[in-house]
Amino acid sequence: MKWVWRILAFGTGLILLFGVQTWVWWQGDPEAGGTETNALWARHQWVGEAHTEAEYAGFVRLLRQNKITDVYFHAGPFEPDGTIPPGKYAHARELTAAMRRLAPDVRIQAYLGQIRVVEGHGVLDLDDPANRRRMVASAQIMIGLGFDGIHYDLEPIYPGDTAFLGLLDATRKIAPLLSVALEQQTLVDAAQPVLDALLPRSGRFKYPARPTDGYLREVARRVDQVAIMAYDTEMPTESLVGRHFAWHTEHTLRVIGDRVTVFIGVPTYPALFDWSETLPVAVRGVRKGLDALGRAPAKPFGLGVYADWTTSEADWADYRRVWPPHAR
Template identity: 35%
Template sequence: MTIPGPVRRFLKWAGIALAVLLALCLAAVGALRLQFAGTPAAWAKSTGHDALWMGHAWVDGRKTAADVDRLAARIRQSGISDVYVHSGPFGADGTLPPDKYPNARNFLKWWQEKLPGVRVSAWLGQVVDEDVDGHVDLADPATRARIVAGAKALTDLGFDGVHYDFEPVPDGDPAFLSVLKETRRAVGGKLLSVATQQIEPLPGLRFPLRLVIGHEKYWTTGYFAQVAALTDQVAVMTYDSWTPLPSLYGGHVVRQAELAMDAAPPGTAVLIGAPAYHDHIVGLSDHAESVATAADGARLALTEHGPRAQFGMALYVDFAATEEDWKEYQTAWVRPGLPPAAGFPG
């Protein structure tokens, strides 16, 4: 059977594209494995600039003052200086009605009494589920105005800052930069923080992956630098890396941390998101990703880079974190190689 010319040409170019993609993947695997090698310096550990993502139950009435007491006992033995409390999501038109966070005032009062030195930011974003009408058009000025108004209402209520988490944001998207600029003007000196997408680990990986999954997974270092320059703090979501082995995930964290520290201005805090949850999108990631491996990768990156005034880890997320996750955070990052601090809940 003779294959028509157009089909032969298509198969030829498809084969070339697959070969290029395979070569890129193999190069990435080799590079990540090499990154996760060496011994971190003793000084490369938490300096008290860590963070914790916290669920919606804290502001909708399900959590009480007693719950704050229990979490406070754990946080006092940690390096956590910031928490991001889920207070949204925004509606599709950018609105954020107060009935999304009816217990926020009580929560902030309880928190201030128990942990006055730990900042509380309102974690705000959109509905990620594509089957739910939650997409927010950041390019629409009226939508952005409502987003900023919702964020300012929360800082006026008593939150120390705003932590944005819009997913996915295309690389180079000017609308997201506009959100950050407009929010800065509205909230003034309040903390402006962003959960960022991962940074393209090797040139050329972003485009083929976008074709496969249908949206941006990576930002270029240039766009990451633009976002970091407009904020006080960036938390790189290194989890859901799709790496099947701990050594590859560790290398992925090293690479992400190095790229982030090189791209972010010295005055912007860089946090490395650590997976304190166990329902990854890709099954093998449950085996590959852990708080301990993320901590090891962060320490190796910091050792290579040299001391950075504001660098830490951010644990995702409080309601899914197990005792093992908290123990790994203590023994791999807060007190590397030592038992958890005396009195640490466990």
């Protein structure tokens, strides 16, 4: 029992030391500024409902004011067979025409997603080649409606998922612009085989789908943009949340920042610990991650704001304040 207590005391000491070190690290102001290449996930109503010219113009003003260059308009989700009922995107052509008139330089992408079947749980079986063919056909319809590209958000995607890579290869042939949303990376790549052996991929105690560096590079080879869903940290202090965003920013850009445009997803919705995981904290963490990187990535980089349906005017004001180019 003495050894048990010693191990527990040692572990507790390490946790406290890490917490103190993180708090001290968090006190310094970041030097890195913001960028003028940023993305926004947008609500389904833009393609599913009719809008007036004034509403389109107001949305474009918001994009201009906040330096949003890429918009992912939700146009799905996929049905279990990979199709999308036309009624779900009845006003997509009106949207794309309005964006062409009012903001021709903004890249507009059809945001298509679904929960994939893993170990018998989920909606869409991505491993079925027929489903993937219908998904690509659905994506081609979106391109025909005037979207610049396709944005996939299929969850979960585990390292080594060749079906997902095959979908990207097939979509690349028909989409001028292709992007994906991925979960934040694994902290230790070597732990993935251990987790795979010990924990299930579905159910209450499943282990999360975290891309390894190698898998992230495989995805980046096939797309133009990668958006990392770094939110939902479930961390109780600002310094821990900030360190989370800093690490994922620095690490992602070191791995693929010279290959592909990267957006780090930041939240504007109430998180589990809504006093610590806020938009200003997340953005400050991103900027500290850029400081640690020490140089600008070769490809464009920015924030991905999740999402337009949860972002208030106050949130946008915070965004412009903490992502410096917008505050000048």
